[in-house]
Amino acid sequence: MSVYYVEAYAIVKGLEIAEKYGHKDINIYSDSLSVLLDVKYFNLTKSAHPGIIFEIGEKIRGFKVGSVKISWLPSNKSINMIKKVDGYAKAATRLDEIEKIIMYKKEKLESVQDWIWKIRKEEWEKYCTCKYKEVYTLNRLEFSTKGMSRRQETIINRLRLQQNGLNAGKYKLGLHETGNCDSCGSFQDVKHFLMECKETRDLRKELKTVITNEKDWNIKYITTEKDTTRIVINYIIKKINI
Ligand SMILES: [Zn+2]
Numbered sequence: 001m002s003v004y005y006v007e008a009y010a011i012v013k014g015l016e017i018a019e020k021y022g023h024k025d026i027n028i029y030s031d032s033l034s035v036l037l038d039v040k041y042f043n044l045t046k047s048a049h050p051g052i053i054f055e056i057g058e059k060i061r062g063f064k065v066g067s068v069k070i071s072w073l074p075s076n077k078s079i080n081m082i083k084k085v086d087g088y089a090k091a092a093t094r095l096d097e098i099e100k101i102i103m104y105k106k107e108k109l110e111s112v113q114d115w116i117w118k119i120r121k122e123e124w125e126k127y128c129t130c131k132y133k134e135v136y137t138l139n140r141l142e143f144s145t146k147g148m149s150r151r152q153e154t155i156i157n158r159l160r161l162q163q164n165g166l167n168a169g170k171y172k173l174g175l176h177e178t179g180n181c182d183s184c185g186s187f188q189d190v191k192h193f194l195m196e197c198k199e200t201r202d203l204r205k206e207l208k209t210v211i212t213n214e215k216d217w218n219i220k221y222i223t224t225e226k227d228t229t230r231i232v233i234n235y236i237i238k239k240i241n242i
Contacts, residue, residue, distance in 0.1 A: 011035065011056050011070065012052060012059065015028070019059070024067055026063070028069070028070045029072075029081075031074055039053060039056050049104070051107060121138060131162045132160065135219055148233075152233045155233050155236050156223060156229050159223050166190065167179045167180060168187055181199075184196070190219060191219055207232075210231065
């Protein structure tokens with residue numbers, strides 16, 4: 001559970017308690033500026049946890065206008081009230097009864113994704129290496145096909161997985177005698193196609209317009225970054241079909 005969620009949840013609880021005991025004028029203090037700004041502007045689009053921000057907004061609506069004040073109190077250990085709150089937080093870790101925290105849809109989805117990711121990571125580390133693992137590392141945020149058409153997505157994924165119509169791919173399936181490039185005679189895998197083949201010089205020329213750092217001149221970068229994948233996909237759609 002993120003710190004943001006916990007901070008927002010504390011505000012929900014504060015409002016719930018005020019509601020329960022019929023308090024009319026309420027002041028809630030929080031040291032989380034990001035949560036308070038999202039509450040202030042009811043920022044459901046950019047908030048990391050819009051479900052709980054919505055809940056806070058709904059709860060505030062239940063009170064008379066102007067009767068709820070939520071203020072930012074920067075965390076400062078020398079303030080007595082903060083010391084007291086820290087003391088309560090520590091004491092809460094020793095409670096026998098654990099309160100069930102309400103989870104909204106988005107938080108539940110994130111938990112499921114975390115769980116799936118954990119299994120994926122275990123499998124990645126456990127099973128034998130393959131061509132894909134030689135090039136790419138396991139990284140959750142590294143590569144995305146968001147916004148691509150089905151065709152574009154297929155092209156880039158086939159290149160990354162080395163499952164494509166290049167001769168090396170055909171050779172693997174017993175559909176080509178050597179797997180070599182018809183023009184250069186070298187093994188025609190993705191590396192050859194993107195970085196070496198004399199037939200694809202114009203592709204590299206275009207790639208070099210967006211790759212300014214020498215260290216990024218590699219297959220992983222070319223088939224992962226947005227600008228370079230766009231160039232590769234467009235080139236393939238225009239000139240070849242793999
Ligand atoms: Zn070639």
